[in-house]
Amino acid sequence: MGELANCSRCNGLFLKxxxxxCPECRKQEEKDFQTVYAFLRRKQNRTATVDEIEAGTGVSERQIRKFVKEKRLHPAHFPNVSYACEKCxxxxxxxxxxxxxxxxxxxxLNVQERNESLEKRKEEKERERANRTYYSW
Incomplete structure (x- = not known):
């Protein structure tokens, strides 16, 4: 059985x-996708930017970028459609x-790996030095 959750769009309760x-917002997202896809299928709109798609369809920029991120709209087919890098x-x-x-x-990662390697070599040298036996006559 699903767990109870709040919808990320309307904040209503639904079974996740x-x-x-929620199902109502999911229907609206699907309707928005069909609107955007129909807009982009027209030859003159295939090179539209996200801002132009938003202006032409009324679908929010965030939702359009979500469609691209979910790979529902492929940038290979629509060259000016993109989304934001998660870091910058x-x-x-x-x-x-x-x-x-x-x-x-x-x-x-390379710096971290190099530092770990240097630390490992240092520990090995310390062990070798500790295991040396010195004889005095």
Whole structure:
């Protein structure tokens, strides 16, 4: 049985399943998607930006970007549609982070890995030094 939750759109109560919104808001989201998709299917609108789609359909920018993020609208088919990087907010068309944020995270991971490697070598040298036997005659 599902758990009771508040709808993220209207704050109403509903039984949570696979969706984070209540059935009424889910219907509205689907209606909004059909409106946006019908708008973008027209040849003259295929290169529309998110702002132009919002103006032409009345669907919020947040909802349009959510459709892209959920891969319901594919940027390959609609080249000017994007969503925000989860770290810095830059416009991206795939994944969760922009290339710059991915690079900075990777750089941080590399530094951490290098530091751990140096610490491990230092510990090994300390163990070798402690295990040495010195003979005096």
């Amino acid at each position: 399943g696979s969706s984070t919104v 907010g830059a416009s991206i068309r795939e994944d969760r982070l922009c290339d710059s944020c991915k690079g900075s995270i990777q750089k941080g």
